[in-house]
Amino acid sequence: MKKFCFEKAWTHQGWVSELNVTVDDRGYISNLGDDDAQAKPIRGMILPGIPNLHSHAFQRAAAGLTEHGQSGKGDTFWTWRQVMHRFVQALTPEDQEAIAAQLYVEMLKAGYTAVGEFHYLHRDPNGAAYADPAEMAWRIAAAAGRAGIGLTLLPVLYSVGGYGGAKINHGQRRFVLETSEFLNLIDILSADFDGNPQLRVGVAPHSVRQVPADKLHDCLLGIAEIDATAPIHIHVAEQIRDVEEHLRWAGARPVNWLLDNAEVDDRWCLIHATHLNEDETCRLATTGAVAGLCPTTEANLGDGLFPLAHFLEAGGRWGVGSDCNISVSAIEELRWLEYGQRLISRSRNITSGGVGASTGARLVSDAVVGGAQALGRPIGAIEVDLRADFIVLDADALRFHGRNEAQWLDALVFADGPNPIRDVMVGGEWVIRNGHHADEIEIERAFRAAINRLS
Numbered sequence: 001m002k003k004f005c006f007e008k009a010w011t012h013q014g015w016v017s018e019l020n021v022t023v024d025d026r027g028y029i030s031n032l033g034d035d036d037a038q039a040k041p042i043r044g045m046i047l048p049g050i051p052n053l054h055s056h057a058f059q060r061a062a063a064g065l066t067e068h069g070q071s072g073k074g075d076t077f078w079t080w081r082q083v084m085h086r087f088v089q090a091l092t093p094e095d096q097e098a099i100a101a102q103l104y105v106e107m108l109k110a111g112y113t114a115v116g117e118f119h120y121l122h123r124d125p126n127g128a129a130y131a132d133p134a135e136m137a138w139r140i141a142a143a144a145g146r147a148g149i150g151l152t153l154l155p156v157l158y159s160v161g162g163y164g165g166a167k168i169n170h171g172q173r174r175f176v177l178e179t180s181e182f183l184n185l186i187d188i189l190s191a192d193f194d195g196n197p198q199l200r201v202g203v204a205p206h207s208v209r210q211v212p213a214d215k216l217h218d219c220l221l222g223i224a225e226i227d228a229t230a231p232i233h234i235h236v237a238e239q240i241r242d243v244e245e246h247l248r249w250a251g252a253r254p255v256n257w258l259l260d261n262a263e264v265d266d267r268w269c270l271i272h273a274t275h276l277n278e279d280e281t282c283r284l285a286t287t288g289a290v291a292g293l294c295p296t297t298e299a300n301l302g303d304g305l306f307p308l309a310h311f312l313e314a315g316g317r318w319g320v321g322s323d324c325n326i327s328v329s330a331i332e333e334l335r336w337l338e339y340g341q342r343l344i345s346r347s348r349n350i351t352s353g354g355v356g357a358s359t360g361a362r363l364v365s366d367a368v369v370g371g372a373q374a375l376g377r378p379i380g381a382i383e384v385d386l387r388a389d390f391i392v393l394d395a396d397a398l399r400f401h402g403r404n405e406a407q408w409l410d411a412l413v414f415a416d417g418p419n420p421i422r423d424v425m426v427g428g429e430w431v432i433r434n435g436h437h438a439d440e441i442e443i444e445r446a447f448r449a450a451i452n453r454l455s
């Protein structure tokens, strides 16, 4: 058991001073508020950790590789995807682990204390199954364990090459699984992770583009038998072309089609959902599902802008993900989410929620609560029975100077300067102290070696 006294803690009541927090031996908050002379004082502003609901770890190693012109006709998501598919061809299990460990340390330093890893690199470089069907998944879990980040592992069902049951192309051969192979993988991981509060298994039919209706149906039936509460994540309507092709093949827009053909509820997280019409926006908001928004990736790939203002008016829930990991910063995701909306609407403080309300506080609050729901983890607030996942902000950081309590989260999100996240705790263990991880030198060395092999 550990006891801390937080100088300033952000709770549902707003900022609270001198909050005593007891953490049990399994890493859960077991008591709040009782005065205790033994409690170790923690200086600074303490927030619940920010969940990162969508990551493809291996893509971290391709950051900076896709920013040269590739096509005389104009580059798009689809030309980016060709480069990404080429990049992944030679990646080994050792590379996967080395890249993910470096990424997860970066995430912790950036304020993410849990990650949803949308894991679709299943097969070996020739497209054959590994002897151990969970080989690549174990590497993700090992990297998360070494870094100390909470993991919701979302193995992906990737069935076909595209709409109309298109054949898998060369670049997709490492991703594809039969539904039976996929369910077997979920079974293996669920049994192994059982009882470990740092690990959770969810599922991810890749998209309505890569998983046809009959396979989606079989997948959801199979999941219900293994774990009826498992988080379900799916990419949807990221590109205008996704909407156009879905209309052509299914006669309906993708989000409307999904809401008509699956029981979408609060277990679900729809990644991107960028291109929604008004009907889809309202319908999605009322399901209780989370919209998984990835503003820096969506900007990098030229996806478009999610209709956030309308979605919030309809009571929609959302969280953020670092997706392709071109940027690994919770602050940057939140800032870009608001800035995209300001640019398109030519107005300000879109997410604040009303006169006198803080935009920064609303952004952090929604992202923490929505991200916790999407990852299916007992996190998202400083409350008894939730995980002891915290970030500690340096009160002396220049961005906070002269700002009052009501402005701290605005300064966190919108003021610039060095990273103000000083310490990070996950499950009651300090994983970042004074901006450093205990294994960061060795983890970075292995990452550099992996990049050298892949370059």
Ligand SMILES: [Zn+2]
Binding pocket: 054, 056, 118, 235, 271, 323, 324
């Ligand atoms: Zn994605």
